[in-house]
Amino acid sequence: MTEHLVDPRAPRDLKAFIAGLPKAELHVHHVGSASPRIVAELAARHPDSKVPTDPEALVDYFTFTDFAHFIEVYLSVVDLIRTPDDVRLLTYEVARDMARQQVRYAELTITPFSSTRRGIEEQAFMDAIEDARKAAEADFGTVLRWCFDIPGEAGLEAAEETTRLATDDKLRPEGLVSFGLGGPEIGVPRPQFKPYFDRAIAAGLRSVPHAGETTGPETVWDALTHLRAERIGHGTSSAQDPKLLAHLAEHRIPLEVCPTSNIATRAVRTLDEHPIKEFTRAGVLVTINSDDPPMFGTDLNSEYAVAARLLDLDERGLADLAKNAVEASFHDEAGKGRIKAEIDTYTSAWLAR
Numbered sequence: 036m037t038e039h040l041v042d043p044r045a046p047r048d049l050k051a052f053i054a055g056l057p058k059a060e061l062h063v064h065h066v067g068s069a070s071p072r073i074v075a076e077l078a079a080r081h082p083d084s085k086v087p088t089d090p091e092a093l094v095d096y097f098t099f100t101d102f103a104h105f106i107e108v109y110l111s112v113v114d115l116i117r118t119p120d121d122v123r124l125l126t127y128e129v130a131r132d133m134a135r136q137q138v139r140y141a142e143l144t145i146t147p148f149s150s151t152r153r154g155i156e157e158q159a160f161m162d163a164i165e166d167a168r169k170a171a172e173a174d175f176g177t178v179l180r181w182c183f184d185i186p187g188e189a190g191l192e193a194a195e196e197t198t199r200l201a202t203d204d205k206l207r208p209e210g211l212v213s214f215g216l217g218g219p220e221i222g223v224p225r226p227q228f229k230p231y232f233d234r235a236i237a238a239g240l241r242s243v244p245h246a247g248e249t250t251g252p253e254t255v256w257d258a259l260t261h262l263r264a265e266r267i268g269h270g271t272s273s274a275q276d277p278k279l280l281a282h283l284a285e286h287r288i289p290l291e292v293c294p295t296s297n298i299a300t301r302a303v304r305t306l307d308e309h310p311i312k313e314f315t316r317a318g319v320l321v322t323i324n325s326d327d328p329p330m331f332g333t334d335l336n337s338e339y340a341v342a343a344r345l346l347d348l349d350e351r352g353l354a355d356l357a358k359n360a361v362e363a364s365f366h367d368e369a370g371k372g373r374i375k376a377e378i379d380t381y382t383s384a385w386l387a388r
């Protein structure tokens with residue numbers, strides 16, 4: 036599956052290099068990572084769902100007219116996750132798919148509000164993700180960490196619930212490192228979430244809201260000013276504001292760039308028009324991510340191949356890109372050092388062949 040998804044325009048050797056390159060992923064959604072294999076298994080458990088299980092039909096189902104349509108389809112897949120065992124299966128199998136792509140570390144964005152409001156008991160939800168996290172690390176060697184995000188469109192009730200789940204000492208899972216804000220941006224101003232981000236940050240979580248995916252650069256400024264963002268999810272429209280690009284570069288605020296996602300949700304018209312090159316030219320730290328890979332017909336390896344083409348990168352350039360993600364992650368310093376050393380060893384061995 037991974038092989039045919041890699042950008043067919045990337046030189047063949049570069050594809051093989053990417054496939055073996057140790058990687059970290061910082062922007063990837065839990066439910067949005069459910070592969071056709073996982074969706075089929077969940078749908079078999081809950082046959083009343085309208086989500087097709089046939090992979091051919093899924094390709095059509097995962098073709099979006101706009102961002103609102105994407106969220107509608109996304110929530111129909113959320114409806115397939117009904118029990119703690121569904122949560123565990125999804126999480127563990129997503130880690131298996133990541134390990135196949137040599138992902139050593141991933142921060143998975145989870146929306147606990149969507150699950151608890153659908154009736155999954157909160158402690159059982161936390162136990163399921165933690166159980167899967169530990170099993171995935173033991174079985175596949177992939178380290179998982181969590182970002183709990185507020186589904187902004189669901190309002191302040193969702194913000195309150197997400198903050199409570201993320202900061203309650205008894206509930207808060209060990210793997211939780213960050214706090215986010217997802218869903219549509221239009222009509223969902225960032226500043227209203229300041230009190231919730233303040234509480235999450237006070238509890239030791241890092242701030243990583245989505246911003247500038249479907250609205251302009253002012254949303255990115257809001258995320259920086261009001262939500263004290265340490266990284267920006269997407270930040271695509273930052274390219275429209277040179278002062279903002281300079282600020283991101285100066286303050287080393289990384290962007291979590293997800294090129295194919297931006298095309299699939301029609302935030303950007305074509306890959307060739309994607310502003311990633313403007314980001315690197317301005318000195319902004321760019322990380323490459325897949326967002327909701329099966330829904331967008333991609334995977335992390337394909338996104339690296341896209342980046343190689345758009346940024347004209349060779350193997351060393353790709354290795355630097357992979358190291359950017361490790362550097363921008365919230366992994367501990369020892370863990371970061373191990374993955375960066377592995378990237379260097381792999382790259383040197385590849386180039387010495």
Ligand SMILES: O=C(O)c1cccc(C(=O)CC[C@H]2O[C@@H](n3cnc4c(=O)[nH]cnc43)[C@H](O)[C@@H]2O)c1
Nearest residue numbers: 064067109146149184186188189217218219245327
């Ligand atoms: O769960 C609900 O009942 C609910 C009610 C109202 C609104 C929502 C949402 O807006 C959920 C959004 C959902 O989308 C996830 N997501 C996945 N990919 C992206 C992305 O590229 N940009 C923004 N959000 C994204 C997000 O994590 C939320 O889980 C839910």
Ligand SMILES: [Zn+2]
Nearest residue numbers: 062245268326
């Ligand atoms: Zn996202």
